[in-house]
Amino acid sequence: MLSVPALPYAFQFDPAHTALIVIDMQRDFIEPGGFGASLGNQVARLAPSVPVVAELLGLCRRHKLLIVHTREAHRPDMADCPPAKRARGNPAVQIGDNGPMGRILVSGEPGCEIVAAVAPLVDEIVLDKPGKGAFYATALGEILRIKGIRQLIFAGVTTEVCVQTSMREANDRGYDCLLIEDATESYFPEFKAATLEMIRAQGGIVGWTAPLQALASAFQAATQESHA
Ligand code: C5J
Secondary structure (H helix, E strand, C coil), rough: EECCECCCEEEEEEEHHEEEEEEECCHHHCCCHHHHHHCCCCHHHCCCCCHHHHHHHHHHHHCEEEEEEEEECCCCCCCCCCHHHHHCCCCCCCCCCEEEEEEECCCHHHHCCCCHHHHCCCCCCCEECCCCCCCCCCHEEEEEEHCCCCCEEEEECCCHHHHHCCCCCCCCCCCCEEEEEEEECCCCCHHHHHHHHHHHHHHCCCCEEEEHHHHHHHHHHHHHHHHH
């Protein structure tokens, strides 16, 4: 077992039974002209997470963790998009409408793709999810069961919406979850800070949080031990 200095206390994990879940690092959230911008958000606020997620992916790839990327994405016929979700926020451009990066949050459209800096490799799992949580209406639970996964490391955007919802779903399903603090961002810095606090409150009621450096040190310590 590896031990990450985390909050509220050390996060122990076995890389052979751990997956990295990267949530919704899509152009529609991170770049101008997408879903995030249609709701009036300052999308540049998410940019600092991109190089950190890229580094986290590199680390997890080197240590052979299972890697799953999610996209918030609807079918082109919109049959999986509740009208209430579409109408929410009364945006000028709604989910399914045409924008500068194609149809907003629709599978296969340019805006729905993951940004190039953190793009999935061919052997990595990519799941389209119609909701905020990664388990809702997806094969994620089944995939993790088949692969023998017991612990999850989370990254992605946005912290308090799809990341937190997915972590809570995972927590209720019995997974130990670690959120990498600098590999997640919100349009609202105060919501990110509050989410990190609420995840690790009450003895880690949703899970653990730690910076990327803490995870890197845990891998480094294990490598040094195996060479000693
Ligand atoms: C949102 C997400 N914010 N990926 N989606 O609607 O967090």
